[in-house]
Amino acid sequence: MSAVNIPPKPKLNYLNCDKTIRSWLLTLDHKRIGVMYLISTLTAFFVGGMLAEVIRTQLLVPKGLIFHATKHMSSFAAYKHYNQVFTLHGIIMVFMVLIPIIVAGLGNVVIPLMLGAKDVAFPRLNLISFYLYAGGAVMAIVSTVCGAVDTGWTFYTPYSITTETYVCFMVGGIVMIGFSSIFTGINFIVTIHKMRPPGMTWFRMPLFLWGIYATSIIQVAATPVIGVTLLLLILERVMHIGFFNAALGGSPVLFQDFFWFYSHPAVYIMILPAMAIISEIVPTFSRKHIFGYEFIALSSLAIALIGFLVWGHHMFVNGQSAELDTIFSFLTFLVAVPSAVKVFSWMATMYKGAIKLDTPMLYAISFIILFTVGGLTGVILGCIAEDVVLHDTYFVVGHFHYVMFGGTIIAFLGGLHYWWPKITGKMYNETMGRITCVLLFIGVNVTFFPQLIVGAEGMPRRYASYLPQYQGYMIASTVGAYIQLVAFLMMAGYLIHSIFRGRKAPDNPWGGATLEWTAASPPTHYNFDDTPLAIEDCYDYSYIKYDPAIDGYVRTDMPAKPAEEPETAPAHG
Amino acid sequence: MSEAMQVEVNPQVVKKHLAHHFDTMQQQFDAGKLGMWLFLATEVLLFSGLFCAYGVYRALHPQIFQFAGLYLDPISGLINTIVLLTSGFTMALGVRFAHTGNRKGLSVCLILTMLGGFGFLGIHGYEYFGKYRQRLLWGTNYHPTVAPDGQKLLPAVGLIPPLARPKPIEAAPWHHLTLMGKRGFNVVHSNLAPAPIGVQGVVSKAKLPAPTGPYSQPNNVQIFFGAYFLMTGLHSLHVIIGIGLMLWLLIRNIRGDFGPSYFAPVEFVGLYWGIVDMVWMFLFPLLYLAH
Ligand code: HEM
Ligand SMILES: [Cu+2]
Numbered sequence: 001m002s003a004v005n006i007p008p009k010p011k012l013n014y015l016n017c018d019k020t021i022r023s024w025l026l027t028l029d030h031k032r033i034g035v036m037y038l039i040s041t042l043t044a045f046f047v048g049g050m051l052a053e054v055i056r057t058q059l060l061v062p063k064g065l066i067f068h069a070t071k072h073m074s075s076f077a078a079y080k081h082y083n084q085v086f087t088l089h090g091i092i093m094v095f096m097v098l099i100p101i102i103v104a105g106l107g108n109v110v111i112p113l114m115l116g117a118k119d120v121a122f123p124r125l126n127l128i129s130f131y132l133y134a135g136g137a138v139m140a141i142v143s144t145v146c147g148a149v150d151t152g153w154t155f156y157t158p159y160s161i162t163t164e165t166y167v168c169f170m171v172g173g174i175v176m177i178g179f180s181s182i183f184t185g186i187n188f189i190v191t192i193h194k195m196r197p198p199g200m201t202w203f204r205m206p207l208f209l210w211g212i213y214a215t216s217i218i219q220v221a222a223t224p225v226i227g228v229t230l231l232l233l234i235l236e237r238v239m240h241i242g243f244f245n246a247a248l249g250g251s252p253v254l255f256q257d258f259f260w261f262y263s264h265p266a267v268y269i270m271i272l273p274a275m276a277i278i279s280e281i282v283p284t285f286s287r288k289h290i291f292g293y294e295f296i297a298l299s300s301l302a303i304a305l306i307g308f309l310v311w312g313h314h315m316f317v318n319g320q321s322a323e324l325d326t327i328f329s330f331l332t333f334l335v336a337v338p339s340a341v342k343v344f345s346w347m348a349t350m351y352k353g354a355i356k357l358d359t360p361m362l363y364a365i366s367f368i369i370l371f372t373v374g375g376l377t378g379v380i381l382g383c384i385a386e387d388v389v390l391h392d393t394y395f396v397v398g399h400f401h402y403v404m405f406g407g408t409i410i411a412f413l414g415g416l417h418y419w420w421p422k423i424t425g426k427m428y429n430e431t432m433g434r435i436t437c438v439l440l441f442i443g444v445n446v447t448f449f450p451q452l453i454v455g456a457e458g459m460p461r462r463y464a465s466y467l468p469q470y471q472g473y474m475i476a477s478t479v480g481a482y483i484q485l486v487a488f489l490m491m492a493g494y495l496i497h498s499i500f501r502g503r504k505a506p507d508n509p510w511g512g513a514t515l516e517w518t519a520a521s522p523p524t525h526y527n528f529d530d531t532p533l534a535i536e537d538c539y540d541y542s543y544i545k546y547d548p549a550i551d552g553y554v555r556t557d558m559p560a561k562p563a564e565e566p567e568t569a570p571a572h573g
Numbered sequence: 574m575s576e577a578m579q580v581e582v583n584p585q586v587v588k589k590h591l592a593h594h595f596d597t598m599q600q601q602f603d604a605g606k607l608g609m610w611l612f613l614a615t616e617v618l619l620f621s622g623l624f625c626a627y628g629v630y631r632a633l634h635p636q637i638f639q640f641a642g643l644y645l646d647p648i649s650g651l652i653n654t655i656v657l658l659t660s661g662f663t664m665a666l667g668v669r670f671a672h673t674g675n676r677k678g679l680s681v682c683l684i685l686t687m688l689g690g691f692g693f694l695g696i697h698g699y700e701y702f703g704k705y706r707q708r709l710l711w712g713t714n715y716h717p718t719v720a721p722d723g724q725k726l727l728p729a730v731g732l733i734p735p736l737a738r739p740k741p742i743e744a745a746p747w748h749h750l751t752l753m754g755k756r757g758f759n760v761v762h763s764n765l766a767p768a769p770i771g772v773q774g775v776v777s778k779a780k781l782p783a784p785t786g787p788y789s790q791p792n793n794v795q796i797f798f799g800a801y802f803l804m805t806g807l808h809s810l811h812v813i814i815g816i817g818l819m820l821w822l823l824i825r826n827i828r829g830d831f832g833p834s835y836f837a838p839v840e841f842v843g844l845y846w847g848i849v850d851m852v853w854m855f856l857f858p859l860l861y862l863a864h
Contacts, residue, residue, distance in 0.1 A: 112594075118593060118594035119593075121604045121608065123594065185611075186608050190607045193604075221615075224615045224619040239712060242713075242796055243796070248713065248793065251633075258625075
C-alpha cells in the first residue's frame with residue numbers, strides 16, 4: 001500500500017512535517033520516539049558522567065578530596081555521601097543509559113528503516129515504552145531528592161532492607177524502566193518476524209537486526225525476573241514479607257541469585273546491540289563483504305542463550321557450593337567463545353579490505369581493541385581461583401568498564417556517528433570527529449587500565465578512601481576521566497554545531513548497502529515512497545559507487561522496477 | 574494455537590481497523606498475536622520467579638510447607654479451580670462466537686466469564702478474610718494461636734529475635750530427622766519436654782501418640798504465608814485486570830466492532846485468560862495440596 005506519489009515539492013521529512021511540541025510528545029513515529037530516547041538517554045549519560053567525575057575527583061587523594069571527615073562531620077557521615085554518589089552513578093549508567101541507549105535509541109530509528117517498513121509493529125506500545133522509561137526516571141529523581149540510595153547498583157540485601165534511604169522509589173522506577181524494556185523487546189521481535197520486506201529471508205537480514213533480535217529475546221525473557229525480584233524487595237521493606245530477610249527465615253543469597261539471573265543477561269542486553277553496530281560499520285568501511293555472516297548471526301543467539309546460565313560467576317565467594325562454582329566457571333568460559341567468533345570475523349572482514357578510517361570506523365576499531373581487553377579480563381575473573389582474589393576489587397571495576405564503556409558506549413558512539421547523517425540530515429565535521437575519537441580512546445585506557453593494575457594489587461572497590469600506596473594509579477585514572485570529559489565536550493560541540501551549520505547529508509554518505517541508505521536523509525514521515533525490495537545481498541558493495549558530485553554514494557545498477565507492485569505480504573517466520 | 578487462523582477480508586473493516594504500517598489485516602492480526610504470546614511468556618516468567626522462590630524454600634524447609642499447608646482448605650481451592658476452569662471454557666466459547674460473528678453469543682459468554690471471575694475473587698476474598706482473622710499472615714504479622722486441627726498453638730519460635738532464641742534440642746528419633754531434613758529441626762522451646770510434638774506429631778500421626786498439651790510449630794512458617802499471599806495476590810490482580818478487559822470487550826461488542834473480519838482483541842484477551850487459568854492450575858496444587 002504505497003502512498004500516492006507526490007511530486008518532489010518542498011522536501012518534508014519526519015523532523016519538520018509537524019513542528020508542534022504536541023506532535024512530538026504524542027508521536028507514534030518510530031523515528032521521533034527514537035530521537036526522544038536518544039535525547040533522554042544522553043541527558044542521563046551526562047548526569048551519570050558528572051557523577052563519575054565526582055567519584056574520580058574524590059579519589060585523587062587517599063583520604064578523599066570531596067567527602068572526608070571535617071569538624072562538623074564524622075568520616076562515616078561524609079563517606080556515606082560517597083556511597084550515594086557511586087550508587088547513583090551505577091544505577092543511572094546501567095538502567096537508564098546502557099540498556100536503552102542502543103536498542104531503544106538507535107534501534108527505534110534504524111530497525112524499521114532497515115526493514116523497509118513504515119513503522120515498528122506496535123507504534124502505540126512504543127510510545128508507552130518511552131513514557132514508562134520517563135516515568136521511571138522521574139521516580140529515580142524523586143528518590144534521589146528525598147534520600148539518595150546508598151546500596152550500590154546491586155541492591156544487595158540485607159543492607160537494602162535496612163538502609164533508611166529511599167530504596168522503594170528507586171527500585172519502583174527501575175521496575176518501570178524494566179517494563180519499558182520488555183515492551184520494546186516484544187515490539188522489536190514482532191517487527192523483525194512479521195515486517196520484513198519481500199525478499200529478506202532470515203539469513204539475508206542485516207546483522208544489526210540479528211543482534212537486536214537476540215537482545216530482544218533476552219529483554220523479554222530476563223527482565224520479568226528482575227521485575228519480580230525488585231517488587232519483592234519493595235514488599236520486604238514495606239510489608240516485611242521476609243523472603244530475603246534471614247531474621248524472618250528468608251535467604252539473602254536468593255536475592256543475589258535472582259538479581260544476577262537478570263543482571264548477567266542484562267550485560268548482554270548491553271553488548272549484543274553494540275556488536276550488532278560493529279557488524280554494520282566494519283564491512284561498510286572496509287568495502288568488503290562481511291566475513292562469516294552466519295557465524296556472527298548465530299553467535300548472537302548463542303551468547304543470548306548461554307548468557308542465561310552463567311550468573312553464578314558473580315557469587316563464587318558467596319557460599320555457593322564448589323560443584324556449582326565449577327559449572328558456572330565452565331559456562332562462563334564457554335560464553336567467551338561466541339564473543340571471540342565475532343571478533344575474529346570482524347578482523348577477517350577488514351583483512352585486505354579497502355579500509356576508510358572515517359569516524360565510525362575509528363570507533364569500531366576502538367571497540368574491537370577495548371572489548372578484547374574487557375572480555376579477556378572477564379575470562380580471568382571467570383576462573384574461580386583468580387576470582388576469589390579479585391572479587392570486589394578494582395579489577396572487576398576495570399573489567400566491566402572496559403566492556404561497558406569501551407564496548408557499549410564506544411560502539412554506540414560509532415553508531416551515532418554512522419547514522420547521524422540519516423537521523424539529522426547533516427554531516428558533522430569529520431576532522432573533529434576523528435580527533436575526538438582518538439582522544440576518547442586514550443582517555444578510556446588511561447582511566448581504566450590503572451584500575452586493573454590497582455585491583456590486582458588488592459585495592460577493594462566501593463571505598464571512599466584508600467592506602468597511600470595506590471595513589472599514583474588513582475591519579476592516573478582520574479586524569480583519564482578528565483581527558484574523557486574534554487573529549488565528550490568536544491563531541492557535543494561539533495555535533496550540535498552540525499545540526500545548525502552542518503553540510504547537508506547525502507542519502508548514502510558512507511556507501512552502506514542496507515536499506516536505510518535508500519531512504520532520504522532525513523527520511524520522510526513514512527520512510528519510503530514504495531516498499532523497497534531486499535533482493536540484493538546487503539553486504540555486497542560492488543555496485544555502490546562514490547559520486548563526487550553529491551559527495552555520497554549511489555547504486556549503479558538499481559534493479560529495474562518491476563512493472564507490477566510486488567507481493568506485499570512479507571516473508572513470515 | 575491456530576497459527577492458520579484466517580481473517581476474512583472486508584474492505585470496510587480494513588478501512589476502520591487497519592493501521593497504516595501494516596499491509597493486510599492478516600499481517601496485523603499475526604503480528605498482534607505473536608506480540609500477545611510474547612507478553613504472556615513474560616507473565617509466565619514473572620510467576621516462575623515466584624515458583625522458583627517457592628521451590629527453593631520448600632526444598633530447604635519442607636516441614637514449614639507440610640505444617641502450614643494444613644491451614645489451607647483444599648475444598649475451597651477446588652471449588653475455585655472449577656469456577657475458573659468454567660470461565661475459561663466460556664471465554665473460549667466466546668472467542669469461537671467472535672470468529673463466527675455471533676454477537677449475542679459473544680456478549681453472553683463475556684458476561685458469564687466475568688461472573689466466573691467475580692465468583693473466584695469472592696471465594697478467594699473470603700479465604701483471605703479467614704486467614705486474617707487467624708493472623709495467618711506474612712512476615713512479622715504472623716501470629717496464629719490455633720493449630721490447623723484446632724489445638725492451642727505456642728507462639729512461633731522464628732519470631733523471637735535471634736539472640737534470645739533458645740537453643741534447639743532434638744525432640745524426635747533419628748529417622749524423623751532424616752524425614753524432615755536436618756535443617757528443619759530447630760523447633761521447640763527448651764522448657765518443653767522432648768516429646769513427639771510439632772510437625773512430627775502431625776506428619777506421622779498414625780505412628781506416634783496424639784500430641785497432648787500446647788502445640789509447637791516449625792520455625793518460619795510465615796515464609797509460607799508470604800508466598801501464599803504474594804502468589805495468589807498477584808494472580809488475583811491478573812483476574813481483576815482480566816475482568817476489566819472483558820468489560821471493555823463487552824462494550825465494544827455491543828457497539829458492534831467484532832465480526833469474522835475483525836476479532837483480534839477478543840482472541841488476545843482469550844489467550845490472556847487462558848494464561849490466568851494456567852497459572853492457577855499450578856498455584857492450586859503447590860499451595861493447597863502442599864502437605
Ligand atoms: C567475555 C565475556 C565476559 C566474561 C567471561 C565476564 C566475566 C565476569 C565475571 C566472572 C564477573 C564477576 C567478577 C566478580 O564480581 O568477582 C564479571 C563482572 C561483571 N561484568 Fe563481566 N564478563 C564478560 C563480559 C561482560 C560484558 C560484555 C559486560 C557488560 C557489557 C560485563 C559486565 C560486568 C559487570 C557490570 C560486572 C560487575 C558487576 C558488579 O559486581 O557490580 N561483563 N564479569
Ligand atoms: Cu556476569
